[in-house]
Amino acid sequence: MKRIQIIAEMKAACRQLTRAGKTLGFVPTMGALHEGHFSLVRASRSRCDATTVSIFVNPLQFGPTEDLSKYPRPLERDAELLEGLGVDLLFMPTVDEMYPAGARTHVLVEGLSDKLDGASRPGHFRGVTTVVTKLFEIVRPDCAFFGQKDAAQVAVLRKLVTDLDMDVELVVCPIVRETDGLAMSSRNIYLTPEQRQQALVLQRALMRVQMAAEQGERDAAKLGAIARQVIAEERGAHLDYVAIVDPETLDPVGDVSRGTLVAVAAYFGTTRLIDNVVIAGGR
DSSP: OEEEOOHHHHHHHHHHHHHTTOOEEEEEEOSOOOHHHHHHHHHHHHHSSEEEEEEOOOGGGSOTTSSTTTSOOOHHHHHHHHHHTTOSEEEOOOHHHHSOTTOOOOOOOTTTTTSTHHHHSTTHHHHHHHHHHHHHHHHOOSEEEEEGGGHHHHHHHHHHHHHTTOSOEEEEEOOOBOTTSOBOOGGGGGOOHHHHHHTTHHHHHHHHHHHHHHTTOOBHHHHHHHHHHHHHTOTTEEEEEEEEEOTTTOOBOSBOTTOEEEEEEEEETTEEEEEEEEEOOOO
């Protein structure tokens, strides 16, 4: 595995692979890697001839009160794990390399970037779409792999790719969970043992909603009330949102008959976690 920090070197290495006729898969990350990330790497390796991963803690997607300074950065550990998984190229740029002095350009998907996590974290998705646009131009992958846990991000990036006619396929992989059901997240390490148990309420709420939908409940307001009630019963959880929305537009829906994203976010102490489930349409 080749480790690269300079944009020009990364471009050259990626072009060398594609000129040789290899398909290129890409997994963008912020590091502190876990099994969720590794599932994306495996998906890339199963589908593409070569796989590249980026590790970059992107300051543009953190708000002024968020955890940028304490975000975990075990770079050497991450690199060794990725090498063991057979990654071909690892891109680890500095902030100055990605955003040199004088950089003024941002990319914003209007109408989506202020919904769900975008409403709770103003400016977050502008930071995501700006860095992803840069990374896609540097790597020029055939396929880019993202996790379903970040469902709002997936919707924003799909719109970005469509609107800018980007020649990349977004591949969305299932949520990877701990054995007790907690969705894997780099932020889980911030939880105390007590908060770790409290956080399981997110999946419980989603499972209750899914069960109600499978039993015939179609009314989104009633399903949302079920999720809020379950979360309210966990005193350690401080609800951010329960959203029942169209998975592409992130607009609220009145019923779930056509396929719906049910997304939740809550704080446990100062740690904000998200989770979601997709309710299939057709009933």
